[in-house]
Amino acid sequence: MESIKDKVAIIGMGCTTFGELWDKSPEDMIVEAAYEAYEDAGIDPGDIQAAWVGTLRSGEAGVLLADPLKLSNIPITRVENWCSTGHEALRAAAYAVAAGAYDVVLALGFEKLKDTGFGGLGVGRGTHPVYQARQTAPGYFSMLATRYFHHYGLSGEEGKRILAKISVKNHHNGAMHPKAHLRREVTEEQVMNAPIISWPLGLFDCCGVTDGAAAAIVCRADLAKNFRADPVYIKGIGASADAMLPMQRPGFDYLSVRATVESGKQAFEQAGIKNPRKELSLASVHDCFTITEMIIYEDLGFSPRGKAPEDVRAGTFTLEGELPINTDGGLKSFGHPIGATGLRTTYEIYKQLQGKCGPRQLKNVTRGLAHTLGGSPQVSNVLIFGNEPERKLHTVDKPTKIT
Amino acid sequence: MAGLRSFGAYIPTLRMPRDMIAKAWGRGSLGGERSVANYDEDTLTMAVEAATDCLRGIPREEVDGVFFASTTPSYKEKQSAALIAMALDLPKTVRTADFGHSLRAGTSALLAAMDAVKAGALTNVLVVASDSRMGYPKTDLEQLFGDAAAAVLVSANDGAVRIDGAVSLADEILDVWRTDTDTYVKSWEDRFAVTYGYTQSMVGAARTLLKQSKQDPKAITRAALYSPDSRSVQGVARELGLDPKTQLHPTLIDVVGNSGAAHALLVLVDALQETKPGARILAASYGDGSDAFLLTATDGIASVQKRVRGVKDSLAVKRTMPTYERYLAFRGIAELQPEPPLRIAAFAGATVEYRDRLSWISMRGSRCRKCGTHHFPIQRVCYTCRSKDDYETVRLSDKSATIFNYTLDNLAGGMDPPVIETVLESEVGACRIYCQMTDGDPKEVKIGQPVEFTFRRMHEAAGFHNYFWKCRPQREGGK
Numbered sequence: 001m002e003s004i005k006d007k008v009a010i011i012g013m014g015c016t017t018f019g020e021l022w023d024k025s026p027e028d029m030i031v032e033a034a035y036e037a038y039e040d041a042g043i044d045p046g047d048i049q050a051a052w053v054g055t056l057r058s059g060e061a062g063v064l065l066a067d068p069l070k071l072s073n074i075p076i077t078r079v080e081n082w083c084s085t086g087h088e089a090l091r092a093a094a095y096a097v098a099a100g101a102y103d104v105v106l107a108l109g110f111e112k113l114k115d116t117g118f119g120g121l122g123v124g125r126g127t128h129p130v131y132q133a134r135q136t137a138p139g140y141f142s143m144l145a146t147r148y149f150h151h152y153g154l155s156g157e158e159g160k161r162i163l164a165k166i167s168v169k170n171h172h173n174g175a176m177h178p179k180a181h182l183r184r185e186v187t188e189e190q191v192m193n194a195p196i197i198s199w200p201l202g203l204f205d206c207c208g209v210t211d212g213a214a215a216a217i218v219c220r221a222d223l224a225k226n227f228r229a230d231p232v233y234i235k236g237i238g239a240s241a242d243a244m245l246p247m248q249r250p251g252f253d254y255l256s257v258r259a260t261v262e263s264g265k266q267a268f269e270q271a272g273i274k275n276p277r278k279e280l281s282l283a284s285v286h287d288c289f290t291i292t293e294m295i296i297y298e299d300l301g302f303s304p305r306g307k308a309p310e311d312v313r314a315g316t317f318t319l320e321g322e323l324p325i326n327t328d329g330g331l332k333s334f335g336h337p338i339g340a341t342g343l344r345t346t347y348e349i350y351k352q353l354q355g356k357c358g359p360r361q362l363k364n365v366t367r368g369l370a371h372t373l374g375g376s377p378q379v380s381n382v383l384i385f386g387n388e389p390e391r392k393l394h395t396v397d398k399p400t401k402i403t
Numbered sequence: 404m405a406g407l408r409s410f411g412a413y414i415p416t417l418r419m420p421r422d423m424i425a426k427a428w429g430r431g432s433l434g435g436e437r438s439v440a441n442y443d444e445d446t447l448t449m450a451v452e453a454a455t456d457c458l459r460g461i462p463r464e465e466v467d468g469v470f471f472a473s474t475t476p477s478y479k480e481k482q483s484a485a486l487i488a489m490a491l492d493l494p495k496t497v498r499t500a501d502f503g504h505s506l507r508a509g510t511s512a513l514l515a516a517m518d519a520v521k522a523g524a525l526t527n528v529l530v531v532a533s534d535s536r537m538g539y540p541k542t543d544l545e546q547l548f549g550d551a552a553a554a555v556l557v558s559a560n561d562g563a564v565r566i567d568g569a570v571s572l573a574d575e576i577l578d579v580w581r582t583d584t585d586t587y588v589k590s591w592e593d594r595f596a597v598t599y600g601y602t603q604s605m606v607g608a609a610r611t612l613l614k615q616s617k618q619d620p621k622a623i624t625r626a627a628l629y630s631p632d633s634r635s636v637q638g639v640a641r642e643l644g645l646d647p648k649t650q651l652h653p654t655l656i657d658v659v660g661n662s663g664a665a666h667a668l669l670v671l672v673d674a675l676q677e678t679k680p681g682a683r684i685l686a687a688s689y690g691d692g693s694d695a696f697l698l699t700a701t702d703g704i705a706s707v708q709k710r711v712r713g714v715k716d717s718l719a720v721k722r723t724m725p726t727y728e729r730y731l732a733f734r735g736i737a738e739l740q741p742e743p744p745l746r747i748a749a750f751a752g753a754t755v756e757y758r759d760r761l762s763w764i765s766m767r768g769s770r771c772r773k774c775g776t777h778h779f780p781i782q783r784v785c786y787t788c789r790s791k792d793d794y795e796t797v798r799l800s801d802k803s804a805t806i807f808n809y810t811l812d813n814l815a816g817g818m819d820p821p822v823i824e825t826v827l828e829s830e831v832g833a834c835r836i837y838c839q840m841t842d843g844d845p846k847e848v849k850i851g852q853p854v855e856f857t858f859r860r861m862h863e864a865a866g867f868h869n870y871f872w873k874c875r876p877q878r879e880g881g882k
Contacts (some may be wrong), residue, residue: 133861250776
C-alpha cells in the first residue's frame with residue numbers, strides 16, 4: 001500500500017448555493033457546480049477524460065452527468081456511500097488519476113431532497129421491512145448523545161448546553177458564507193429551547209435538509225501548475241465502512257465511531273500527521289448533528305477521550321480557536337445535500353488553502369481536513385489537503401492531452 | 404379425559420373511561436371503563452400475548468395444537484393460528500385452525516381441543532380467543548365492548564383443572580350480528596336479545612349440564628358466565644338456582660368490557676386465578692346458542708396461579724386513554740392524513756417475510772458456536788470471529804432484556820409520538836436488539852430499565868400486516 005500524498009491535485013472547484021432550491025432541478029444544480037469548476041480550473045468540458053457522480057437517491061447511472069453536461073463517450077460512474085457519497089466520487093477520481101489512467105477528471109456530488117413534499121429525510125431507514133421500521137437519522141444519532149451524557153455523567157441539561165455551543169459556532173460561521181443554507185446566527189438559549197426532534201437533540205442540533213451540488217476537477221499533481229498557480233494537493237485519503245448493521249454490534253458503546261477513527265488513522269498516516277490538533281490548520285467535519293461533531297473531535301484525536309466538552313467550552317474549535325472546525329458553517333448551517341456534502345466540505349478547505357474566504361479566512365493555512373460520516377454511523381471518509389507539495393514534482397512543459 | 408394444564412390472559416394496557424366516550428357525544432355513560440387495543444395491537448397480537456402468558460414454564464415443543472378464535476381476525480383470508488404458532492416459535496408439526504363467526508367461537512375451539520385430546524390425536528392444544536369488536540360510535544355497544552384475549556392449554560391429563568362435562572346448545576336468532584360487509588356490530592332491540600337469545604340459551608345449556616352431571620347448583624363454587632352487559636347474567640344465575648352474590652363471578656364488564664369471543668374464557672381464567680383445589684366451576688359462553696362446562700380445580704392449580712399473569716396482573720398495568728379522539732384514530736374510524744410512505748416499504752414483500760421469518764416472526768437470534776457471540780437478527784457471519792455458518796439459533800422473545808440506549812423520536816411519526824427507539828441487551832449473551840418500545844411512558848424510559856417483548860403490528864407495506872416485535876417495560880407477575 002502506497003500513500004497518495006502529492007500524486008493528485010485539485011485544480012478547480014464549484015459549489016451551488018445550498019438551500020431549499022424548489023426553482024432548480026437536479027440538472028440545473030449539476031450544470032452550475034460543474035461550470036463553476038471548469039471556469040475555476042480554466043478548462044473546457046472537452047478536457048474531462050472521465051467523471052464520477054455521487055448521489056444517494058436523486059438518480060441513477062453516469063447519465064446523470066452525461067445528459068445535463070453533454071459529456072459524451074467518456075467513462076462516467078455513479079457512486080454512493082450514504083453521507084460519504086461526495087467524498088467517494090472524489091476518492092474514485094483521485095485514485096484513477098493516481099493510477100495514471102487519466103490526467104484530468106471530474107468528481108461531482110449532488111442531491112435533490114426537497115422534491116418529496118415533506119420535510120426531513122423520511123422515516124424507516126435500512127433495507128429490511130421491519131427491523132428499522134421507524135428509524136430516522138436524528139433518532140439514531142441522538143443515541144450517541146444519550147450514551148455520551150450517561151457515560152460521562154452529564155445531565156440532559158449540561159450535555160445539551162455543550163452541544164448548543166457547537167450549533168452556535170457553526171451558525172456563526174455559516175452566516176458569513178454567501179452560499180450557505182441557514183445564514184443566521186443563533187443563541188445558546190435558542191438552541192436549548194428549540195423543539196425536541198429526537199431526545200436529547202432539538203431542532204437546532206440537527207442540520208438542514210438541503211438541495212445542492214458541488215464539483216471538483218482532479219488532475220495529476222505534476223500537471224497542476226499548468227492550470228493554476230495555487231492548486232490544492234491531496235495528502236491522504238482514508239475510508240472505512242464498519243460492520244454495525246443491524247446496528248447492534250455486541251459491545252458497541254456509542255462513545256466512538258470506529259469508521260471515523262479508522263479512516264482518520266489511514267489519512268493521517270499517508271499525510272505524515274502525528275498530532276492532528278497541532279498540525280492541521282482547520283477541518284470540515286460531518287456535523288449532521290451537534291453530538292456527531294463532538295464525538296468526531298475525539299475520534300480524530302482533536303480532543304482526548306471524554307474531554308471534548310472542555311474544548312468546546314474553551315472555544316478551541318471556533319474561528320479564533322486553536323483548531324477552527326466547520327469554518328463555512330458545516331452541515332448545520334451550510335446544509336446537507338447528501339451526495340454533495342463531501343465535495344462541499346472539500347470546497348471550504350480548498351478555498352481556505354487558497355486564501356479566498358473573505359471574513360472567514362484563517363491565517364497561515366497549510367493543511368486542512370475534510371471528513372464525512374454516513375449511516376448509523378458506519379461509513380467514513382477523511383481527506384487531507386495541503387497547498388504545497390512536499391516533494392519535487394516531475395513537471396512537464398505541456399499537458400499531454402489538454403489543448 | 405381432558406383438562407386444562409394452564410391458562411392465561413391479556414388485556415391491553417390502554418383503558419378508556421366510559422365517561423370520556425359519553426362526554427364526547429354528550430350522552431349518558433354506562434360507567435366504569437373499557438380496554439382499548441393500542442394502535443399497534445389487534446386480535447392476533449393479543450392472542451400471542453395471552454398464549455405467551457399461558458405457556459409460561461411450559462416447554463414449547465410440547466404444544467401440538469393451536470386453535471385460534473375470533474370474530475375480528477386481522478385477516479379474512481389467511482390463517483391467524485399458523486402465524487401465532489410461528490410467533491410462539493412452536494414446532495412445525497403443530498396442528499392449527501381458526502374458529503370464528505360467533506361469540507361462541509372461543510368455546511367451540513375449546514370443545515374441539517377437548518375432543519382431539521380425548522381421542523388421543525393431540526396432547527397439548529393451545530386454545531386462544533381474542534376479540535376487538537366495534538360498536539357504532541355514540542352507541543351503548545361502543546361503550547360496552549372491550550378488547551382482550553384469553554388462552555387455555557387443553558391436555559389429556561388434568562394439570563390444573565379437570566373438565567367434568569360439557570353441553571352445547573345451538574340456537575338461531577338475530578340478536579347481534581355483522582354481515583360480511585359490516586364494520587360495526589348491529590343488534591336488535593336489547594330486551595328481545597337478552598330475553599329470547601342470551602337468557603334462554605344460557606339457562607338451557609347450563610341447566611341440562613347440571614342435570615346430566617347430577618350437580619346441585621348450590622354446590623357450585625364459582626359460576627364464570629359470559630354476560631353481554633353488567634346485569635343480564637344475574638337473571639341467568641337466579642334461574643339456575645345460583646346465588647348471584649356468593650356464587651357468581653364478576654363479569655369484568657366494568658373494567659374490561661365485553662370482549663366478544665374471548666369473554667367467556669376471560670371470565671373463566673379470572674375465576675381460575677382465585678380458585679382453590681377441589682372447587683367446582685360452572686362456565687358458559689353465549690352466541691347462536693350456548694356451550695356450558697363443568698370443571699373441577701385440582702392440586703396443580705396453585706402452581707399455574709403462581710406462574711401466569713392472567714387477568715389480574717394484566718388489569719393492574721394500565722394507562723388511561725388520553726382522549727376519545729385518539730381511539731377513533733387508532734381504530735381507523737377517523738381518517739388521518741396519510742404519512743409519507745416509510746422508506747423501508749420499498750423493501751417489503753411476502754418473499755422477505757418468508758425467508759426471514761425465523762428472526763422476524765419467531766424472534767430467534769444466532770449464537771456463534773465458535774466464540775459464543777449472540778446476534779439479532781440471525782447473522783451468517785459472526786461479528787466477533789467471522790466464523791461462517793457456524794451458529795445455533797436462540798429464541799429471544801421470552802427472555803428479558805435491559806435498555807442499553809434509547810431516544811424519544813418526534814420525527815418518526817406514527818400514531819403515538821414520540822416513537823421510543825431502544826437498543827437492548829438481552830439476558831441471553833447480552834445480545835443487542837434494536838426495536839421500538841410500546842406501552843411505555845416516554846418520561847420514564849431510562850438506561851438500565853428492564854423490558855420484555857411483545858408482538859405488534861408495525862405497518863401495512865406490500866398490502867399485508869407486517870408484524871414484528873417491540874419491547875415494553877417489564878411487568879410484574881408471571882414466571
